[in-house]
Amino acid sequence: MESAIGVLNYLVFFAITAGIYAVLCLGLNIQWGYTGLFNIGIAGFYAVGAYTSALLCGPPPGPLDWRIVGGLGLPFPVGVVGAILVSGIIAFFIGFITLRLKEDYLAIATIGIAEVIRLALKNESWLTNSVWGIKHIPSPLHSSIQRGISSFLTTHPDAAAWIRIIISKAYNWFYLGLVLAILGALYWVSERSIRSPWGRVLRAIREDEAVASVAGKNVFRFKMQSFVLGAMIMGMAGSLYAHYAKFIDANSFEPLYGTFLIWVMLIAGGSGNSRGAILGAFVIWGIWAGTDLMSGYLAFSATRVASLRVITIAIILELILLLRPQGLLGEEKVVSKLMQK
């Protein structure tokens, strides 16, 4: 029983992380799946969201900190909105430069901004505390839920052990609910928008820009809206991550975790399909976390095992591209109710 509870607690932790990745995948799905915008700088928007939220809501700099700004201690929703706005502004800047040009330029510019952001996280200690990261980021409603937990535990001393263990982890359950609620809302918005005239224009642009612009659509504007919207969702995921992890530093947003895994998730799940994006996030994160659990049985050093895991994920990506390019769930070809299936 005890070990089953341990597994359950791990699953909650797993689902929170996978849920945050699913939010990132939905953002990428709007950019790439719907509109065909190739963003390989996801980590940049993700990191900006996390740091914005951490600086808005976190504690003021302590005596050992290098940073001299931030720590306004504002409530969680303000952090989320701030994260969304700042990532949106950066996306607007990148989009303004590159969305009129060929698709290669957007790819290069996104990787560029992500690298510049990563360098800034590591070096601008007045803002980001550089390698020491930002600590003690408050989790929403944490203290009141913890109070509830301790009062339950003191008033019910005779409750069964497994109930006590589950209750003591109640905060994770709450955060899982929060992440899933946001994920659900984003899924709904995403599905509604792709079935709207706006979504159909995006898909038309993806398939053939010339045709879309001949049909009188302002291609640049639609691309910009899609790119900024996707980046905002990525920033929001960053905020969710920061408030759950409570501690962020530049290493949390390396290109491997911040960009590559998310691409593999979306492609595995099925780009252009919101359900596929979410499924891919859970499946690939399952494989990633599963290989971590298995690594204890391999006779290699920790760094070697880490390399093997990345090689495994990369091979999975290439195999999907070769054998099932549409992903687990392919895209729905017809998204209008008015057209006959």
Place this chain on the structure above:
Amino acid sequence: MALGAFLALALLALLNALGVPQTAFGPLSFGLPMILALLMAMAFTGGAAIFIDRILYRQLRKTGRIILLIASVGVAFALRNIIQFIWGPLPQYYHEEIQLARKIPLLGVKIKPDEVFIIGLAAFLVAMLHLFLQKTKTGKAMRAASDNVELARVSGINIDRVILWTWAIGAALAAAAGILAGIENKFITPNMGWEMLLPIFAAVILGGIGSPYGALVGGMVIGLSEEVSTAFISTAYKPGVAFVIMVAVLLIKPRGLFGAK
């Protein structure tokens, strides 16, 4: 690039083990094994690129350019981690001794003998690439295919072969660049290629995508700007300088200096 640099490291060890004499060439800090290792690593890296093209990229080529891009990002992660799996993430050294700069009598600048070799070899490779693109049939076919694939195909150019050559030459040059960077910096790491990605992209955009000579000029401009910038801002932001130049080019002259009209 990192693959080439690490292959050279492995070959160096192999050649040393085979007993090829280590004696240094004149003032250089390395000898015959390094030169042999350089040539063999270039060949092996070119071969590896062709192999990856055959098993992966060729099947994906019909599905679209961006899919190819995604696949190549995956390959980059895989290669980097294969290197890391074998050699570990820490820096590796070709040779450990420190070489002192010597004054060139007439110019009054100090330079290490190794650096003269690097400049010379880089110039040689550029000259060879120029001759290849201008004088050989394959080189001309490559330029034609870069201008217009369909037109090149109907003129009877074997596009598949051109792509193969492009991979081989690109990978061999990247390997040479990695080894030269390793000689200059004294160490190589699995991440060295990733760290140079942004300056390389910036150089290509500055020069104009599709123009090899533009890339050359772009590379010089970006490299020099990065080094000069260290006089004013933190060295950590070298890639940031490349990015700022790139953004400026995209805003002012998106086709680059020598890009096609």
